[in-house]
Amino acid sequence: MKHKAMILLLVWGALTLAAWFSPEKELSVSERRPLAGKPELSAGTVFSGNFMEDFEDYSLDQFPFRDSFRRLKAWFHYSVLGQRDNNGIYVYQGHAVKQEYPLNETSVAHALNRFQTLYETYLTQSNVYMAIVPDKGYYLAEQSGHLAMDYDRLYELVEAGMPWATQVDLRDSLSAGDYYRTDTHWRQEQLLDAAGVLCQALGTAPPKAEDYTRTALDRPFYGVYYGQAALPMEPDILYLLESSLLENCTVYDYETGKTGSVYDRAKLDSQDLYDVFLSGARSLLTIENPDGDPDRELIVFRDSFGSSMIPLLVQGYGKVTLVDIRYIRMELLGEYLDFAGKDVLLLYSTLVLNNSAAIK
Amino acid sequence: MVFSSIPFLYYFLPAVLAVYFLTPDRGKNAVLLLASLVFYGWGEPKLLVLMVFTIALFYGCGLAIGRAEQQRWKKLWLIVSIVISLGLLGLFKYADFFLSTFRDVTGWQVPLLKLALPVGISFYTFQCLSYTIDVYRGKVPAQRNPVTFGAYVALFPQLIAGPIVRYADVVRELESRKHSWENTALGLRRFLVGLGKKVLLADNFALLIRLFRESGEPSVLFYWMYALAFSLNIYFDFSGYSDMAIGLGRVFGFHFPENFNYPYLSQSVTEFWRRWHISLGSWFRDYVYIPLGGNRVSRGRWVCNILVVWMLTGLWHGAAWNFVLWGLLFAALLLVEKWAPGLQKLPSVLRRFGTLLAVMLSFVLFNAESLSQTGSDFACLFGFGGLPLVTAQTRYYLTSCTVLFLVGMLGATPVVKAAAERLGRTKAGNGLELAMLLGLLLVCTAYLVDGSFSPFLYFRF
Numbered sequence: 001m002k003h004k005a006m007i008l009l010l011v012w013g014a015l016t017l018a019a020w021f022s023p024e025k026e027l028s029v030s031e032r033r034p035l036a037g038k039p040e041l042s043a044g045t046v047f048s049g050n051f052m053e054d055f056e057d058y059s060l061d062q063f064p065f066r067d068s069f070r071r072l073k074a075w076f077h078y079s080v081l082g083q084r085d086n087n088g089i090y091v092y093q094g095h096a097v098k099q100e101y102p103l104n105e106t107s108v109a110h111a112l113n114r115f116q117t118l119y120e121t122y123l124t125q126s127n128v129y130m131a132i133v134p135d136k137g138y139y140l141a142e143q144s145g146h147l148a149m150d151y152d153r154l155y156e157l158v159e160a161g162m163p164w165a166t167q168v169d170l171r172d173s174l175s176a177g178d179y180y181r182t183d184t185h186w187r188q189e190q191l192l193d194a195a196g197v198l199c200q201a202l203g204t205a206p207p208k209a210e211d212y213t214r215t216a217l218d219r220p221f222y223g224v225y226y227g228q229a230a231l232p233m234e235p236d237i238l239y240l241l242e243s244s245l246l247e248n249c250t251v252y253d254y255e256t257g258k259t260g261s262v263y264d265r266a267k268l269d270s271q272d273l274y275d276v277f278l279s280g281a282r283s284l285l286t287i288e289n290p291d292g293d294p295d296r297e298l299i300v301f302r303d304s305f306g307s308s309m310i311p312l313l314v315q316g317y318g319k320v321t322l323v324d325i326r327y328i329r330m331e332l333l334g335e336y337l338d339f340a341g342k343d344v345l346l347l348y349s350t351l352v353l354n355n356s357a358a359i360k
Numbered sequence: 361m362v363f364s365s366i367p368f369l370y371y372f373l374p375a376v377l378a379v380y381f382l383t384p385d386r387g388k389n390a391v392l393l394l395a396s397l398v399f400y401g402w403g404e405p406k407l408l409v410l411m412v413f414t415i416a417l418f419y420g421c422g423l424a425i426g427r428a429e430q431q432r433w434k435k436l437w438l439i440v441s442i443v444i445s446l447g448l449l450g451l452f453k454y455a456d457f458f459l460s461t462f463r464d465v466t467g468w469q470v471p472l473l474k475l476a477l478p479v480g481i482s483f484y485t486f487q488c489l490s491y492t493i494d495v496y497r498g499k500v501p502a503q504r505n506p507v508t509f510g511a512y513v514a515l516f517p518q519l520i521a522g523p524i525v526r527y528a529d530v531v532r533e534l535e536s537r538k539h540s541w542e543n544t545a546l547g548l549r550r551f552l553v554g555l556g557k558k559v560l561l562a563d564n565f566a567l568l569i570r571l572f573r574e575s576g577e578p579s580v581l582f583y584w585m586y587a588l589a590f591s592l593n594i595y596f597d598f599s600g601y602s603d604m605a606i607g608l609g610r611v612f613g614f615h616f617p618e619n620f621n622y623p624y625l626s627q628s629v630t631e632f633w634r635r636w637h638i639s640l641g642s643w644f645r646d647y648v649y650i651p652l653g654g655n656r657v658s659r660g661r662w663v664c665n666i667l668v669v670w671m672l673t674g675l676w677h678g679a680a681w682n683f684v685l686w687g688l689l690f691a692a693l694l695l696v697e698k699w700a701p702g703l704q705k706l707p708s709v710l711r712r713f714g715t716l717l718a719v720m721l722s723f724v725l726f727n728a729e730s731l732s733q734t735g736s737d738f739a740c741l742f743g744f745g746g747l748p749l750v751t752a753q754t755r756y757y758l759t760s761c762t763v764l765f766l767v768g769m770l771g772a773t774p775v776v777k778a779a780a781e782r783l784g785r786t787k788a789g790n791g792l793e794l795a796m797l798l799g800l801l802l803v804c805t806a807y808l809v810d811g812s813f814s815p816f817l818y819f820r821f
Contacts, residue, residue, distance in 0.1 A: 004794050005545035008552075011798055015805070016374040019366075052361075052402050059366040063809045073806035081564065082763030084756065087810075102576050102753070147756050230810070 018064035025062065030070075030227035032271045035061035067230075074230040084146065089229045092144035095181045096225035096233060097136045103149035104354050105157065111356035112161035115346060118301070118330055119164055125340040126299075129201055130165040132158060133305045133349040135184065139176035149354055158353070165346065168201040170194045180236040183223020184351065185274055188308035189214050189239040195312035202298070202343055204316025211315075212241040221273045238273050245291050246311055254284040254336060262287065262311050277307035283327035284336060287311075287320040294318035298343045301325060303352045310347075317343075326358040361402040363551075363604045364558045366808050372399065373608075380612065381539070389511040389534065392612065396514035400479070407478045410448070415510045417444055418488040419503070425495045426502030434496055441492040449485045452478055457679035480520030482676055484513060486643055491527040493647055500528045508534050517608035521601045523619035523639035530614055537613030547610030549793075552800045554603025557596040559804040561771060564764055565593035568757060579747050582754040583740045585761075590727050591720045592768040595624065598637070624719070624772045627711040628703070629693040632719055640676070644669050666691050677726070682734055686726045693718060 025035050039045065039054030046052075063069065074086045084090060088099050119128065132155065141148030159167050178190035186194075196206035220235035246262045253260065260279065267275040278285060281304065298317045300306055302324060314320050321337060352359070361368050376395040383391050401408040421441035428434045456472045463470055491512075494500045503509040512534055518525050572578070572586045602619035609616040623635035633641050652665045667688065674687020697703060703711070724741065728734035739745045770776060780796075783789030 001545040002541035004790070004797075005541050005548060007794060008545070008548050008797060008801070012801065013374065016370045019370040047405050049404060052367075056365065056367055059371065060809055060811060063366060063370075063805075066809055069802075069806040069809040072803060073810040076560075076803050076806065080763075081560070081767070082760070083564075084760040145756070145759070147753060 015064065019059070019062075022062065022064045027271070028061070028066070028227070029271070030067050030222065030230070032224065032227060070230040071232065078231070086230065087228055089225055090144065090146055091229055091231055091233070092140050092146070093176070094233070095136060095140060095176060095179065096223070096229040096231075097140050097144075097146070098184065098225065098228075098351075099141070099147050100135055100137050100149050100351060100354055101147035103151075103154055105153075107356045108154060108157050108353050109161075111348070111353050111359055112158065114325070114330065114356075114359045115162060118325070119162075121330065122333060122337075122339045123164075123344055126342050126344040128162075128165040129168055129198075129343070129345045130158065130162050131168040131170055131198060131201075131345065131347050132353065133186070133303075133309075133347065134171055134174065135350045136176060136179045138171065138350065139174070149350065151350065154350060154353065162346075166201060168198055170197055173197045180221065180223050180238075182226040182229075182233055182236050183221070183274065184225065185223070185305060186308065187236075187239070188241055188277065188311070191309055191312055195309060198309075198313060198345070199316060202313070202316065202345065204296070204313070207312045207315060211245070212243045215240045215242050217268065217273065217276070219268060219273060223274075224272070238276070240276070241312065245289065245315055248290050249314060250288045251278065252286045252288070253279065253282055254286075255282060262314075274304070274307070278310065278322065280304070280307065281324065281327065282322070283324050285322045287314055287322070289314045289318055289320065292316065292318040296343070297321070298345060299323065299337060299339060300345045300347055302345075302347045303349055305349045306347045313345075325360055326352075329360050361399050363601065363608075364555060364563075364804070364808065366805075367402075369555075369805070369808070372402075377611070385536075389505075389508050392516075393507055393511040393514060396511065396516040396519060399516040400514060400519060403479055404476070410478055410481075411484075411514060414445065414448075414484065414488060415506075415513045417441060418491055418513065419506050419509045421492050422495050422502040422509070423504065425492060438492055438496040442489060445485050445488060449481055451475065452481055454675070454679045461681075483522050483524055484519060486524050486640075486676075487526065488513060490524070490643065490647065494526065494528050500531055503527075503531070503534075515609075515614075517612065517614075518605040518616055521598070521605070522637070523602050523605060523617055524643050525616050525639070526643075529617060533614050539613045543610050543613060547607045547612075549797060550607030550610060551604050552607075552797050552804075554600040554605075554607060555804045556800045557600030557603060557771070559807045560800075561764070561768055562593050562597035562600055563807070564761075565589045565596065565768065568761055568764075569593060571757065575753060577751045577753040578740065578745075579749060579751045579754045580740065580743050580745075581750045581758070583737065583745075583747075585754070585758060587720050587724050587741065588765065589761075591624075591723050592765070592772065594723060594726075595620075595772060596768065622772065622774055624716055625712065625774075626715050626719075627708055628697050628715055629690060629718060630697055632715055633690070633694075640673070644673055648672060663695065666695060670694070681731055682725055682728050685731075685734075686722055689722055689725065 024037060026037075027033070028035055036054065036057040039051050039058055041051055045054075077083045077086045085099050089096055090099060091097070115130075134151065137146070137148040138151050140146070155167075155169075173193040173196070174186070174190075178194075179186050192207055192209055199206040217238045217240070219238075221238040222235045226233055226235070240263050242263070249262050251260050251262060252258075262278060263276055264279040265276065267273070267280060270280070272280065274280070278287075287310070292315060296317045297319045298313065299321045300310055300313075300323065302310070302322055303326070306322060310320060310322060323333065323337075361372060363369075372395075376391070380388060380391045380395070397408060397411065400411055418441055421437045424437040425434045428437060451473070452475050456474065459470055459472050462468070491500075491503075495502050503512070512527060512530065515525075568589045569586060572582055572589070575582065599620040606616045606618070617639055619637060619639050621635040621638065623632050626632035626635055649665060649669045652668065653661060654665065655662050657665065670687040670691035671684055672687070673690070674683040674685070677683045677686070706714075721738075721741075724737050725734050728737055736745065740747055743749075780793065784793050
């Protein structure tokens with residue numbers, strides 16, 4: 001009895017000491033978020049209850065071996081309790097997939113409503129195209145026996161809600177292997193077929209594999225699902241498709257007023273390596289392509305999937321503008337852009353359409 | 361603060377244990393009192409005023425009852441303690457229930473008080489009442505030491521979710537108790553088992569229940585899964601808390617009464633209530649049912665006594681009509697069992713199944729947020745809700761939670777405990793038990809670190 005109690009107390013005590021005296025960490029690399037710091041201790045924070053609330057967050061975030069404990073939990077959840085997902089993420093055929101379910105028709109209706117306003121305000125004189133980017137679940141959920149939104153219904157709703165746009169269906173040009181295993185996004189080096197489908201619809205020349213050089217980034221890519229799944233997974237390798245045409249392009253960022261390049265190598269040190277594509281989340285960018293047709297201009301309303309796809313569409317245009325209406329109010333666009341006579345592509349993932357509250 | 365949280369497990373408890381065992385025996389109750397006040401004030405510091413007032417009220421009334429020589433003065437002080445404490449309980453817990461019922465009936469828009477419910481108020485009020493009543497009855501002498509009495513009322517291991525420990529049961533240990541490695545080992549084992557029940561089973565059932573409530577694709581089968589999941593959720597949540605309380609008590613040298621004895625094995629509703637929340641059932645028996653005359657009265661009066669006790673039991677669990685109905689449902693079932701002795705002659709399998717089904721359905725009523733939801737839940741359970749029998753989502757969660765349900769159902773029987781005890785008698789088994797306990801600690805910690813937290817169900821009582 002004595003030995004049992006002593007061993008239990010020893011392990012418990014060791015973890016306690018580690019919790020009390022481990023150095024504080026600022027960031028969780030696997031979860032890609034800042035960790036809570038020590039809360040302020042004062043009479044005011046104690047009596048308001050803020051100290052206790054913040055201390056709960058602090059004690060969870062700064063717990064020693066946090067990542068290992070999260071992995072232990074995920075393993076127990078999957079392997080012992082037999083649960084089929086952990087925090088809504090499952091792993092199938094080496095892919096971490098978010099279970100996006102069910103189809104949120106209210107959210108789709110909100111997105112369609114915003115697109116309708118966009119059309120009525122700016123796009124009546126434009127050639128408008130709509131392409132939905134399927135998430136990984138489209139290819140993996142059914143065969144793995146997991147839940148997924150009703151994709152057919154989503155496509156039906158979008159088609160019916162946007163009679164003024166030409167629908168471009170990317171589903172057959174993609175497969176599960178075209179997405180990063182640890183992340184939500186698609187792999188740029190696998191997108192030539194899908195880009196070809198878009199170019200065909202837009203009436204421009206499709207990208208040719210021989211025009212690009214595939215460059216692997218040195219740093220391993222731990223995607224957003226890597227931390228959420230908390231299971232031991234190999235990181236992805238992030239490749240860039242580089243070409244002389246893309247090297248000649250310049251990218252103007254309306255937010256910062258700075259000019260840069262298509263692949264933003266300053267982002268190689270950022271938490272999300274995917275930000276290397278067109279600098280990540282930006283509200284308004286313009287790509288000038290000196291080798292493209294100066295009379296053709298494309299405006300793309302997009303989410304983050306567009307960042308890696310759009311470099312493969314620029315060859316047909318002298319200028320491509322990227323707009324993310326999650327970060328800029330639609331009403332302001334008229335001050336910056338003229339849409340008349342231009343090609344306009346709306347490129348949105350099923351994930352954003354199903355969670356569209358952020359679309360302004 | 362809750363037991364199943366990182367601040368409790370790795371900050372509060374180790375610090376309290378260290379200070380407690382370093383303090384000489386005469387100061388141990390003061391350490392417990394102080395620690396208990398910190399524990400209670402952690403969630404809402406302002407409520408400490410209520411706790412200190414409650415301690416002072418019952419300490420003073422107990423002393424006054426003990427010192428009074430005339431019966432009428434004893435009775436007066438007893439009534440003072442009952443009226444004030446039940447008044448506070450009524451104010452914080454029931455005022456808005458009665459006011460909103462009054463509004464519904466009369467149409468008068470009287471304003472609601474909207475007071476926050478002090479955590480554990482029903483538990484510690486009942487504990488304190490047992491103290492003054494027992495002093496009044498001459499069962500125990502009044503406690504003269506305010507620190508000892510304060511430690512009893514605020515004792516953090518069982519302060520907020522029971523078991524309801526009567527003063528008479530712990531008075532000797534409050535004044536002098538033994539600490540030993542054996543107590544520590546047994547206490548820690550019991551605590552970790554309770555922690556596992558709460559974090560690994562109850563919280564995972566709670567997650568399934570949340571997904572069920574959020575489901576846009578319900579089905580008849582999903583409703584039955586919900587009924588089973590909630591029955592297991594409330595059992596592991598509450599019995600897990602009781603295990604942790606009893607285990608912690610043991611570490612500090614107390615022997616708290618058992619609160620659960622495999623209730624889902626019961627062959628009748630009467631037996632169920634002898635096995636479920638034992639400390640509450642016995643409290644109502646000793647302090648309400650028997651003083652009302654129990655069953656030594658006319659049949660009509662006896663039925664009335666049963667109805668009153670079970671209506672109060674329902675109300676104790678929550679200030680809403682579904683809790684009242686829940687209590688009255690049990691009163692009706694108990695009366696049926698008393699009046700239909702033929703039920704006892706049914707095969708035990710049928711009696712067990714019938715009892716389990718009745719209890720499971722009663723928990724659907726218990727967990728409904730309103731009477732209208734109760735109606736719709738029952739309609740859906742029995743196929744009158746226009747729902748499909750099964751959907752893809754139901755199939756998914758059924759396959760995902762099969763192991764959880766099996767472990768839960770097995771864990772609600774004595775099989776696991778018996779196997780562990782058999783193993784524990786061998787040397788290899790002893791080592792295995794230690795490994796399992798360490799594993800429990802680490803896995804529960806892992807779940808807590810991952811943030812899958814849900815408060816104890818019985819906190820709202």
